Amino acid sequence: MDKTYQPHSLETKWYQHWEKSGYFKPQPSQSKKAYCIMLPPPNVTGSLHMGHAFQDSIMDALIRYHRMRGFSTLWQGGTDHAGIATQMVVERQLQAQGVSKHDLGREKFIEKIWEWKEQSGNTITQQMRRLGASIDWSRECFTMDDERSEAVKEVFVRLFDEGLIYKGKRLVNWDPKLHTAVSDLEVISEEEDGFLWHIRYPIAGQSTHIVVATTRPETLLGDVAVAVHPDDPRYQHLIGQKLQLPLCDRLIDVIADSSVLPDFGTGCVKITPAHDFNDHEMGKRHGLAMINIFNDSAVINQNAPHQYQGLERFAARKKIVEDLERLNLIEKIEPYKLKIPRGDRSGEIVEPYLTDQWFVKVAPIVEQAIQVVKTGKIKFVPDNWKNTYFEWMNNIQDWCISRQLWWGHRIPAWYDEEGKLYVGRTEEEVKLKYNISLNTKLRQDNDVLDTWFSSALWPFSTLGWPQETKELETFYPTNVLVTGFDIIFFWVARMVMMGLKFTDKIPFNTVFVHGLIQDSHGQKMSKSKGNIIDPIDLIDGVDLETLLKKRTAGLMQPQMKTQIEKNTKKEFPEGIPSFGTDALRLTFCAIATTGRHIRFDLNRVSGYRNFCNKLWNAARYVLMNVEEHPLGKTEADRTYSIYDQWIQSSWQQTKRMVAQHFEEYRFDLLVQCLYDFTWNQYCDWYLEFTKPVLMQSDNESLKMGARYTLISILDELLRVFHPIIPFITEEIWQRTHVILNQMPTTESKESIMTQAYPEYNKHLHNAQAERTVEWLKAFIINIRTIRSEMNLSPSQTIPVVTTGGSSFDIENVNNYQTVLKSLAKLSELSQLPPTEEAPVAASSLIGDMTLHIPLKGLIDKTKEIERLTKEMGKLQKDIDLFSKKLSNPSYVDNAPKEIIEKDKERLTSAETNLAKLTENFNKISAL
Template identity: 60%
Template sequence: MEKTYNPKTIEQHWYQTWEQKGYFTPQNADTPYCIMIPPPNVTGTLHMGHAFQDTLMDLLTRYHRMKGDQTLWQAGTDHAGIATQMVVERQLAADGQTRHDLGREAFVDKIWEWKQESGGHITRQLRRMGASLDWQNERFTMDEGLSEAVREVFVRLYDEGLIYRGKRLVNWDPVLHTAVSDLEVISEEENGSLWHLRYPLADGNGDLIVATTRPETMLGDSAVAVHPDDERYQHLIGKQIALPLTERKIPIIADNYVDPEFGTGCVKITPAHDFNDYAMGQRHDLPLINIFTIDAKLNDNAPAAYQGMDRFVARKQILADLEAAELLVETKPHKLTVPRGDRSQSIIEPFLTDQWFVKVEDLAAPAIKAVEDGRIKFVPDNWKKTYFEWMNNIQDWCISRQLWWGHRIPAWYDENGKFYVGHSEAQVREKYQLAATVKLQQDPDVLDTWFSSALWPFSTLGWPENTERLKAFYPTSVLVTGFDIIFFWVARMIMMGLKFMDDVPFHEIYIHGLIRDAEGQKMSKSKGNVLDPIDLIDGIDLETLLVKRASGLMQPQMAAKIEKDTRKHYPDGIPAFGTDALRFTFAALASTGRDIRFDLGRIEGYRNFCNKLWNATRYVLMNTEGKDSSPTELSLVDRWIISRFQQLSEQVNQHINNYRFDLAANSLYEFTWNEYCDWYLEFSKPMLQSSNPAGTLHTLLHVLEKLLCLLHPFMPFITEELWQRVTNKTDDTIMLQQYPQPEHDKIDPQIQLEIEWVKQFIQGVRRIRAEMDIAPSKPLPILIQNGNADDQQKLAKHENILISLARLDKITWLKKDEEAPESAIALVGEMKILIPLAGLIDKDAELKRLNKEMEKLKKELAKCTAKLENPKFTDRAPAAIVEKERQRVAKMNSSLQQLEQQQTKIRAI
């Protein structure tokens, strides 16, 4: 077995072996277990959020597969309408072409061609993460089976009156020329202005002052609103305004929505260009005046002077004209939330347009009830409040997009604009008894990608056919997802599952947090703090890392700071940590909190953990190879590690079933590192030299094999490699072994207490060695004081182990009243372990060493204390940095106190 653990040499080999042998395909079993992957975009690349989420799903999948369940992790990708269309359009633009040059059919063919060549990047990266998805049954939201499911759902909902076409306000991207979902709109605070405008009363008797951040929309105003109880304006309600720069008059209305405390208490109402105004317009039956074209230029509804202008050019002209007419009162700097398209980065406009909508109120009611009555459980439970809040205020869902790539709306129009809905043109003609002479044109729009994703739990299993996979795996077991798509995906899957399968799509929803950097900041290219999971697996040199961290969005000053920080923290780049270390880190961070701070220090620690496991296995194999390890009489220490392993098995099973992956990982780490690798392997050394080592040989192998099985869902590659070597079962795999379940009859608390006594004894001696700088190899004479009969019995039983591991010369029991020389003391319960210091250490040299160490510590302590006493630091630095500094000061104070105690002891010799 190689001396050094090298993940690169084992990971690719084992994944190819698993996939080729079909181990990811569900095995025949009585109990089904199914997880649906949230389908990643076909254009996507793996980011830290994906890697974290997929690690947790794979952990659950491997766990249930080893438990003997019929386990399916359904693979698949989403066609990602806007993102995919943009990728191919950029390729065409590089050749000086547009999609319109090709035409719709040829352009869609081009996208399919791109998908075949380049669309599998993220699935290859998922394999690098060890994701054991059922690749043999991988689905794509645009494949024929899922497309048929989409058409079936659309037609049924339309026939039931739950889908309709109408003119409503939607998020509109003026660059992409399509409606977009709320999830595709990134709203962030930006610097802007608040303009106060004077609106004259139509009768000439005064005016009202309104405030707006979008003065160009005033050309579409339908009213000015005030609060009905605002005494300043009650006498004006019902009167009219002469809308500046237009020849229109608009009413002054009263509405409770208006906040009298904000601005002047007067609000301009533009129902066609603001969602809140739209709702008010509906309440007061106000006209909807759309002043924009699809590319956000002023249209024919605007005064002639502004027609054809871009919205922001028009804004400048309108403000200039208002100022000239003495109607611009003032301009104030103003922070405002600006909605931008996540793909185009253009400012999104609320836009009035004809779209297809789903009436969701009737679908929402049973979906709410399914969570209320416990058929669906959120983990953590508090997320159901978020779900209810949205579901109880749900709005109709805009499902049409003005794109060419996607599921085309299954509706056909005749020459009079009347439309007919069906699976195909032929079916439409038969359904509506249309003559062959009636010319039909299919709707050019496609469906929102979230529409097909809403069907994912049953469409991927073969619906609308009643397939064996559908019968076996629906409802699925658990959905693993982030809180940010509870509305867009989770809720819609519940509604669609209940509607078309008459059952919930999953029984539990595990909501995980979002990955942030070590300082708690959101990872973004503009901040230069993005980590690529593949770079953490394979490693990356400094110069390549700097290039990846650079972003065109950065100011030069920010780019310079990021380069400086990167060089400081990663002078040689990021080393290769391997997949298992990254996965274990994710599991250890998966608490029930909303945010997860990812620190490279953690992954480095878990890379060391992999080394520890590797070296422990080498030790076991070197000591057991060719020797009889058949079960025989077990020593107390053997029974102790078996007892602790059974407790560990109970804890890990319980934690995984409760989705506390962090607690499971921590339990595994503590047992593996401290109890098995450190203590038991040390205990085994003298026992292997005894006349009857068979029990220890058996226990070394047996516990290691079972421990590898417990660890496998967390760290699949290294555990497979080591399990193969430990068992010599080269035609088998660890991933199909039985997951260890606790054997309660092997748990012995008394043995655990006894071995804990032994460990405290050895630790006490070692602590004194470290404090007094006594060489670890130097045999020590020790004295025992205050020991009782139980202590004497334990000492006699374990004397050989204590002498061997604590490096003792001899052990002497002091009589009850016998006075001890000046000694260093360690306690084991009431019993004192005394190590006489005279003759063991050079008193002068040790005092000199301690003084030097204390002086160094005091200087550093003064420096840190001064920093904390400086308001410039405590007020300006991030709270996490300040707290870290406070913890350093507390730790240094504690260390200084310990050094002073040592100094006092040595002076007394």
Template identity: 60%
Template sequence: MDKTYSPHAIEQRWYQTWEDKGYFAPGGEGAPFCIMIPPPNVTGSLHMGHAFQDTIMDALTRFHRMRGDNTLWQAGSDHAGIATQMVVERQLNAEGRTRHDLGREAFIERIWEWKAESGNTITRQLRRMGASLDWSRERFTMDAGLSEAVREVFVRLYEDGLIYRGQRLVNWDPVLHTAVSDLEVISEEEQGHMWHMRYPLADGSGHVIVATTRPETMLGDTAVAVHPEDERYRNLIGKTISLPLTGREIPVIADDYVDPEFGSGCVKITPAHDFNDYEVGRRHDLPLINIFTVDAAINANGPEKYRGLDRYEARDAIIHDLKELGLLEKIDDHKLMVPRGDRSGVVIEPYLTDQWFVDLTRDEQADGRPGGRARITLPAIEAVESGRIRFVPDNWKNTYYEWMRNIQDWCISRQIWWGHRIPCWYDEAGNGYVARSEEEAREKYKLDADVALEQDSDVLDTWFSSALWPFSTLGWPGRTQALQTWYPTSVLVTGFDIIFFWVARMVMMGQYFMQDVPFREVYIHGLVRDAHGQKMSKSKGNVLDPIDLIDGIELDALVEKRTRGLMQPQMAKKIEQQTRRDFPDGIPAFGTDALRFTFAALASTGRDINFDLGRIEGYRNFCNKLWNAARYVLMNTEGQDCGQLEEKEVELTVADRWILARLQQAEQEVIESIRTYRLDHAAQAIYEFTWNEYCDWYLELSKPVLTHPDSPAARQRGTRRTLVQVLETLLRLAHPLMPFITEEIWQRVAPLAGVAGETVMRQPFPEPDDGLVDTAAIEDMDWVMQFILGVRRIRSGYDLKPSQPLPVVLENSSAADRARLESNRHYLEFLARTESITPLAPEAEPPEAATALVGEMKVLIPLAGLIDKAAELERLAKEIEKKEQDLERVSKKLENGNFVNKAPEAVVQKEREKAEETRTALANLMAQKEKIAAL
């Protein structure tokens, strides 16, 4: 093995080998186990959330594959309708063209060309993460098979009366000219205004005051509402308002929706431009007046003088005219939540338009058949209530219930070109014919060949095809072997933010079309945040790219990457300064295994994780530790007798029996942790066993056996065998979390351990053997380690050289202590560097000495003659003075009100912890000074 661990030298080489040899394909003889990857957008690139989620899924997949389960991690990506169309439209715009210049068919062809050239970035990055997806089964939501499944589902739901076309209020993007889902709307607080307007009563008896953040929508008002119990306005109910600027009269209505305590207690109702007002309008049968074009300009329903004005131009004109008429009461500054399209960045408008919907709310259809609530929604709720689907952590089921029990009909149509086109054809009279193809439509509806038909221009919401993912990817609507084997799938790994948009819809569609749940468990993981708990965002300049963490990136390249595309020079400058401060040397290359292990160590169920570069640096050191341990093992075992021949005697030392026992316990802990989705506990168990027990203790304990000239050959064989067997098992244990380094080392160690095979990933996962849990060996080694640690603490505390032999006296030692001393003296002398170890007679007076406890026994080291008392007191005085200065500096900082009140809480807490650590260290130094002074 190379002296230095270099992840770049092994990672891509091993991944290519695994993929070329088909190791990711299912093949176990055990029970089926299947995970569906949440299909990443074809336009996307790997971000920290993906990397975290994919680490979890890959760890589960590798674990079950090694356990012998028939394991499939289904690969695939999503066509990302709006995002992909925007990418290609920008390319055309750069050429001075639009999609309309090409026409629909040519534009779609251009998108397919883009996908072939540039649409696989994220799948290449998934490979860099070590994701062992079965790429031979990779699917795309626009491939032929999935497109067939989408058409089949649409037609069946339509024929069952569960899809309809109607005019409803939707989120409308005025730039993209399409309805968008709630997930594609980002609402953030912005500074705006609240306009208070006077609406005159039609009978001239006065006016009411209404307030709005969108005064332009008043042109579409169809009522003013007050609370039915509001004494101030009870006499106005039933009267009419003369709506300013429009020449229309609108009624005053009573509705519980109105909050009498907010504003004036009078609310303007605009059913065609506000979701809450839409519901009020339905209750009171109010007209719906749409005043906007698809561009959010005033249409023909508005007064002539405002027609054609952009919504914000119209706002300015309306405010001006109200002032002129004396109808503007006041304008207040007001913070409000502004909904913007996540792709276009423009403010989204509630807009009244004809769309296709899935019925999720009706109890009964017009023909008496059960409606969508009974046939789709309630069965999806029952699936979780009955326990057929289990959320991990369990509390997320409440979020699921909340949305499902307040669900609205699902708007599934989008006014773009890239996507699954609605399978409905229209004749010249506007009659629609839903079918799987135009030919089927003509046959089904008995249409003559001379009847001209044109397919609906809308496409389906991307989430519609994603809702079918667990069964469409396995070959539905065909009855494939894959579908029979892996449906229902085992577990869905996802973030809480798409419980509504994806999880719930998969449950609904799976129940309806497969008559079974799509997965047995839903593991909800947290979000990846920065080291201070802040959400990662480009505007904050705190985004980390997982590939940069794997490969490393120089400072200037990192600055350029973080400031690219920022329009505001001031923000770019701020982010540049912050980046240069936080990463003065850029980001070093940590490698994939260190990144994966960091994610695993932070993966406590359901909680957000704060990603600190200090953690990944620590786990890169862990990789180095494992590498160096393997080099030690190989140097002491390659070409040696490792006890594999049955005819040769093998003797196991107490240290051998101890490490084998602890390995069984570690195996049990790792298995249980992975089964319960506690990858953090699994990582901790692997880390502690590897670093603290195998490397720091067992490798050191093996040295006196292997190097002492009087060691029996059988004992040396036993220790060599234990070295390679434990390391080989440990590599299998850690493989799901750290696939590359474990494979590289395993290839060298496995033959020495008598294990045959081409790859560690196809080896069985370790199973604990209770027969190897030697409790006596564990107790003996615990005594030995406490003894050695006690001596080391004294040596460190009194600044004694590591190589200096120390005399040790044992006070209050029992017969068991003395027996352990004799059987383990070689370990104590070698690792504690003792000159002598002498049990004190019961009647003897103990010497003045530094003390450590091992159970009831005291380990004494007489310091007389070992230290220069004056020099040691002088050294301690200097250390005490420095600690006092440190404590004073931190204390002053914490006493500063400006710092405590203005600094981030995480920073303040760090200073508090530093102060407490300094106080503890100072107290220890003072106690040590007193002891030495007493000598």
């Protein structure tokens, strides 16, 4: 093995070997259980971001774990066509060439998208390979490939024929820039500064008026009523009367509706059913007209007074307000903060817009989807997320599935010249199905389906449905869906409904819901904040100049760009160092808590890079002491020391906890217990315990026991760790496997990923060995602590005298003199008779035994007293300072809580340390 751990060369080598060898493909057999995970298909336009890398690391850990446990495993991968996002990318490319999609026409434009997809659409899948994802790439799917397209048509036609898909005029989120309906998921509502206009609506036939407050005065042109609460005494006398709609030659009614909030604004609400979701529902309740005043670009149409027609919505707003002021119909205008909905792709303010769309009627299929979660057939982890699922399912609305795009699954519906609608898988099928003459000319619907429609079929369409395939029989239902909480509504729920509807089975047994990655300050990662971290940069490293360019690319505001550059230079003054894939994956698993949000701190990655280095160095120590040395051919050749028995026993407990944590999806606890065993038990203690045996003992059987334990524990540790850190474990395991099996080569022809996953062995649990070694560790730690407190050099050998002690304590001192002297650096270890008085010493208690380090002759009394006096003076100053601050009521009442807590911690620490130094000072003074 190389002296230093260099991850990059071994990562490339091993991934290519795994993929080429076909290890990622399921190995079905009648004796194997099946295990399947569906990759949430990332956008074909995308590149790997932190959220992808986080959940991909978790999924790969689960897949590798079950593969090693003997399951026939399938991690089904693929990408989503991402309707709006992909169309926008290609449109921008064409615009740069001075060409629009309309110049090309629909067919040519779609050809351009397919060309782009083939050339650039596999970026994210290549990056997933860098992450070590063991997906069966030979089965990679795309939501618009031929097989998925057939499944989409099949589902659409069946739902339509059952009356569960219909076309109707409904209110939708409309993006006036992209000219399409968008889903709720594609709308981001954030608080912005606006105004509340209080407008006077004259009462017909009277000289009085009522005042209506609105944040959108331009929609006044589409008002059909003003609503008040039926119990509001201010307006009860007006219910049923007519109002003159300002700026329009129309009269509208005052209606009563209990949904009106009397305390909001003036208690009078203008009702515009064609341009507000709440108004739309009220309009349906009261049978009101639906007047659409916008065209699909949010420009005022012919349904409004002539003077406003052709004006863009905000230009119309300005003119309407001016006209209202001129007519003295503005009561007042006040600043107001409101939620503004913007399309996440275009950044444009979306409009509630009345238009013809296709819908899925979900009421008939939602109940069964609720019951499978209620009865535990589908389990959420953590369990509380099922409440989010229920909340949405119990209030579900019909699903708008049509989009006014060119890129996507085109709706399989056709119209004749009279506009009559027909639905079928193909035009030929439509003509046969509806007895239409083959010569009749039909026109296909221009709309495409919402991307989530094809994604809802993903768990079964990727396995060959509607055909009854072997894969569908073997791997469906899948085992676990790994996803963020933000798409429980939009994807998880729809997959459950569609799965039950078309397969009569649930699509997965468990939904593991993870938190969303934030930066180290708890901020959402976003381009505008300039805090995005590219996972590939964490693997490969990136210099500061390149990092700055990536974070500020495309930003138009100089002030924002300057601030991001400043923050980046402060956080990464030299750029981001290279950590390698394993350190990043280990970090992701370690932070996979049950929380809603997960903070990502680069220091954690650095710490886990150090851990990988520690594992590498430990392996080098093991190999140097085991290679070319006999291990013994059978168990009879080996004698196992108390240290061998202890580490084996401790290892069994660790394996049992690992299995439990995998079962419960507690990757954070899993990493914690493996980290603790590897670093604290195996590396820091067991390797040290073996040194006296290997270097000082003449007992060859005992040495073979130590060598075999060293290599066999390391071999199992690598296999247990492999699902989390696959590359380093493969590299080291190739050598441990060869040694354990005494092969005449330096590298195995097998792979660690096909080996059995180590399991708990109760026969190797040894409570007595654990008790004894824990005592030895406590002895050594106590001596090392005294050394530190008394400022004794770690390399200086010292005498230790013991007094008292139980038979267990005394037995351990007598039986393990060699290891205690070696690891505690003792020149002498003796037991003082009960009749003799202990010398002036630094002392510590272990069990019933007292350990004494005689100080006389070990230290320079004058210099040590001088040093202690100086240290005690510093601590006393700190105590005085913090005591004064914390006794000041003004400071305590006004300082941030976290600062107060930190000051209290510093005070406690200073007092504790002063007490220790004072005790040492008194002992040394007595010499």
